[in-house]
Amino acid sequence: MDKVYDHRKYEQKIYSLWEKNGAFTPKVDKSKNPFTIIMPPPNANDPLHVGHAREVATQDILIRYHRMKGNSTLWLPGSDHAGIETQYVFEKKLREKGKSRSDYDRDTLYNMIWDYVKDNTGVMEKQLRQLGASCDWSRFKFTLDEKIIKIVYKTFKKLYYDGLIYRGERIVNYCPLCGTSFSQLEVNYIEKEDELYYLDYETLTIATTRPETIFADVAIAVNPKDNKYKKLVGKAAKIPLINREVPIITDRLVDLNFGTGALKVTPGHDPVDFEIGEKHIPSIISVIDMEGKMINTPEKYISMKASVAREEVVKDLEEKGYIKKRERLHHSVGVCYKHKTPIEPIVSKQWFIKVKPLAEISKAALKKGEVKIVAKKYDKIAHHWLNNLKDWNISRQIVWGIRIPAWRCDKCLEWTITDGVVPKNCVSCGHEKLIQDPDTFDTWFSSGQWPYATLLAQSRISNFQFPISKNDKAKFEDFDYFYPTSVMNPAYDILPFWVIRMIMLGLYATTRVPFKIVLLHGLVRDRFGVKISKSKGNVINPIEMINKYGADSLRMASIWGSLVENDSSLSEDNIRGQRNFANKIWNAARFIFLESVAKRGGYSKAPTTKNSYDLKIIKQLRVTTKKVTRLLEKYRLNEAAETLYDFFWNQFANDYLEKTKSRRKDAQKILDFVLQESLKLLHPFMPFVTEAIWQESKNRFNNTTLISSSWPK
Incomplete structure (x- = not known):
């Protein structure tokens, strides 16, 4: 056995041994x-x-x-x-x-x-x-394996014919740079300072951060509880610059405390406005297209980027006296999670899942305990999301992914849905010319x-x-x-x-x-508690750490000090410290193996002894085994690892081993037994060094590989 444990010598060889022995491949065994x-x-x-x-x-x-x-x-x-x-x-x-x-x-x-x-x-x-x-x-x-795709198609088809999928024209979160829509959950939000403009609509004043969208207004809404506007309800307001009249309506969704309490209703470019418009005024005007450029506006703004158009519209509003005042507004803005640029709410035809029935059966499963979320705080978050989910937009305007198995009839314009087989005829009218939807599924639909x-x-x-x-x-x-x-x-x-x-x-x-x-x-943070990211320059490359200190050291350091569900701190010092523990295990085993023993094949139970030190370490081992088993059953992995660390380093290596040096031969069986059981307990956490020692034991223990041995009782 080498004097020093060199992970580079053992790790690849051991992994190959496990694979060769089929250790990772379970059989279906009903017993x-x-x-x-x-x-x-x-x-x-x-x-x-x-x-x-x-x-x-x-x-x-x-x-x-x-x-x-x-x-x-x-x-x-x-x-x-x-x-x-x-x-x-x-x-x-x-x-x-x-x-x-x-x-x-x-x-x-x-x-x-x-x-x-x-x-x-x-x-x-x-x-x-x-x-x-x-x-x-x-x-x-792989999520694009042929069999996986067929199963995804079958799920989609069943959802469609069960009436849980529909194609509708609704407001979606759209990124002009990505060229695709996103679901409600995929939008990131940032805090931002913006200009809030108070605009004169002749009858009343409204406040908006998006003056470039005034051309898409279809109404002005006020809250029915707002007494100051009661006399104006049912009358009209005029959109500045174009003087188009729009009705003044009431809706409970209007925030009494924002701006003047009067809201420009722009269903084509705001989710709340879309909801208000659905109830009162079904007409929709879009003034921003899928490239983020202006459409359906006065000629001078056509084809401008929305951000440029905002500046030009503000200039014109200012020049003609429509801006009554300005304020700085600190608010939350939706951005693309990739480009970090503003998400553009636009109305588009997409495929949606009606999530309410699915959310209800999910809540019932959680309530019955069919699914248990280990940390209570996350159970509450799950219920919050299930209670507030909106219909899920599952179509994406990208090529990389699973293409939606929906074909539109060239004649009657109805959709034919299959489980992937290209249809020969329209299911509605029998026409033979059909065109497949170019969209792909949201990744989360297939991975779901x-x-x-x-x-x-x-x-x-x-x-x-x-x-x-x-x-x-x-x-x-x-x-x-x-x-x-x-x-x-x-x-x-x-x-x-x-x-x-x-x-x-x-x-x-x-x-x-x-x-x-x-x-x-949880997430992995650096030693100062800062989230690890390239932009912060605190990235820890896992493969570099493995090459330097070994996989066991990185594994132990990554779970150390925090419950699974909490964020953890990781540094090279932590990893180095666990490398020292791997060396401690190796050195203890090397010391024990210096004494050859006649017995081969390990121990099924503790050897008989009357020595007080032997009895003490056996008792400590039993206590540790029970505690570690209990902690693993409760998913308290860090506490299980820390318990093993304390037992092996302090109670076994530092205390018991030292006390056996004067009575080495008498204590050898106990040393072998405690090491055997310790390696089993440590194996899930530090598989390479423990298996390396097991292989170096020259059949001193049971089984040809540690990975196939039984958990201590």
Whole structure:
């Protein structure tokens, strides 16, 4: 056994040994309870960051623990095509070459992005292996796998024919730079200082931050409780610059405390105004197009960017005396989460899911405890989102993703929806000429089906419908055995984006929850508590840390000091400290192995002894085993790790080992037994160094590999 533990010598060799022995690939065994985690799929084309390191460590600890407990344990890996994220990155690369997406037809651009993703996807898989992820690579799935796409199509078709999907002209969040709409949840909000203009509408004064949209006004609304406007209700106001009259109406959505209490109603460019307009004045005027340019305005503003038009309109309003006053307004503004530029609310025809029925069944499942969210604070947040969700816009105007299986008839203009098969005739009139919708699904729609889609896709059977009948379940061996899955462990910031949608779609498609436990993890911050990001210059490269200190050190440091659901602090000092612990384990084992023993094959129970020091360490080991097991069952991983650290470093290595030096031969069996059990307890947390020691033991312990040994009792 080498004097010093060199992780570079062992880690790749050990991972290959595990794979060769099939340690990661569970069998469907009805005599065992399954334990399943579906890995939140990282972006296929992105390298992993320290947040992934924490996520992988958390899931791998649970997977290794349950594998050693005797569960049939599946950790299913995969990668995400990441829709707009990936197309955004690819378009940046095109711009570096002086090109843009408009230079290519749809199929060419899609194939170029496909090749780019495939060229980069191997990086992520290699890094997962470097982190020690004991996932079943034979079941690896990609969100654009053919079988996954077919399942997504089937879900869409069922939703449509159940009346839960509709195509409607509604106001959506649109980014002119991305060229696509976003759902309510994907809009970021920033605090911003803007000018608030008080404009003269002849009959009354209104306040607005968007004077460029006055040409789209269809009414002026006041709150029915606002007495100062009672006499004006039913009369008309005049839009400045164009002198078009609009009616003065009442609506409870008008904020009495904003501006003058009178609201310009612009349904084409504001969500609240759209809601008011639907109730009172169904006509909609749009003055900003999908490129963010002005339309349907006086000639001088046509084709101006909206931001430029605002300046010009303000000049003209000022010149003609329509601006009564100005104020500075500090308010929240929606921006594109990629470009950080203002989101443009526009009215557009999109595909929407009616989420209310899905939200209701999800709330019922949470109430019954069919799904449990580990931290109560997140349970409250989940209920808040479920109570306030609006219909979900699932169509995106990008090429990278799963194209919507909807074809419009050239004659009657009705839609034909299939599960992916190109229709020969219109379902409404039988006409043969149909055109497929160019839009793709929102990434969260396809990934919202990830738990059941990945398991169903393992089967060779594709001819089925949702919900799956009892007779069909037996044909889907993985789905029948491993679903519902056990734990879902994404970051807490995607609770509304992904977790809630997985619950909704899982219950809808399969009539069962997709997972039993939601274990949200916090973000990784630096040692000062600052969020790690490139812009702040505090990025910690996980692979650099692995190369320098070993995967075990990074894994332990990433879960240290914080409950899974809370943010954690990480620094190179933390990682270095855990490298020292790995060395401590190695050195203790090396000391114990210096004494050869006749007995081979390990110990099924503690050796008999009357020595007080021996009895004490055995008792401490039992207490530690029970405590660590209890903490793991409660998902308190950091406390379990810290308990093991204290036991091994202080009670075993520093105390007991020192006291055995004068009675080495008498204590050897106890030393072997405590080391054997300690390696088992430590293995889920530090798999490489513990397996390396196990392999160096020359069959001193049970089993050929530590990963396949049983959890201590």
